[in-house]
Amino acid sequence: MRADARKNYDQLLAVARVVVAEQGADASLRDIARKAGVGLGTLYRHFPTREALLEALLRAGFDQLAARASELESSSSPGDALASWLREFVAGAAGYRGVVASMMAAIEDPESALHASCVTMRAAGARLLARAQAAGVARTDIDGADLFALAGALAWLGDQPSVASRADHLVGVIAGAILTN
Template identity: 70%
Template sequence: MRADARKNRDHLLAVAGTAIAEEGVDVSLRDIARRADVGLATLLRHFPTREALLEALLRTGFGELTAKAKELEASGSPEDALVSWLRDCVAWTTEYRGVTVLMAAAIEDTESALHTSCVALRAAGSRLLTRAQAAGTARDDVDGADLFALVAALAWLGDQPSLAPRADHLFDVVAGAILTDPANTDSGITPPPAT
């Protein structure tokens, strides 16, 4: 790809990211083109469908989260690595309004342009979970599919105006439920009071 074409593509992705963060994944392509100060035909030349645009935008973020999981695997305690990745994943997913619906659909749809990225993201989380389970610090009855679903659920909470103020608390509740002893982690999770 020529340098000017790559610059235009990167600009369109940046504008699309902002538009989706503000208005959600259903923002019109025409609005994205207008915000980018290009014609709709220019946007469609780079991204012929909404899914192609979303795949390009989300693939970058999914790739960063997958790389982050690899870094965390090599450092820190298994439970801290798992909770840190889970927190980053939920925060990133919450940034793009409505993306959880796309992720949930794409993980099951092998024809989706987002499928490969979602599978890689789920696998990255699964490795961190398996590592924590092997260390005895995470429940054995949770798997990578559960973790992926919990990311979507927690991100959905953060996307709901009436529930957003409770999202951090509920993250801690869920993360604490995954860990076998949340008191031994530096993740910021406060164990429930003794009854």
């Protein structure tokens, strides 16, 4: 990528990160381009769809969450690792209002720009769940897809003003329902 194109790409992502955090996943792409100091055509050259922009914004966080699962596997007890990952999932999604719907749709759509990142993140959570189940500290009647759905639901609750202040408490309740010890 040319230096000026890389600069525009990085600027668009930096501005989009702020705008999407403030306004949500349906933020105006025109506003993002304007605030980044580029034309709408430049935004579309880098990100042909809203989903492509969201994927670029979220990929790093999803990849970090998958890597964090690996760290937790080796540094924490199975139950603590699973509970920590669940909390970090919900906290990460809370940084981007309205992204949960896109994420949940992407997991089922192999053509989605977000699909691969979501699948990787779900697999990371599933590994932590399987480890906790093997250790006898997690329910055995749920799987990685259930865990991902519960994490998505908890993240969605964080987007709701009427319950956002209770989101962390609710994560604890769900973690307690998953973990048996």
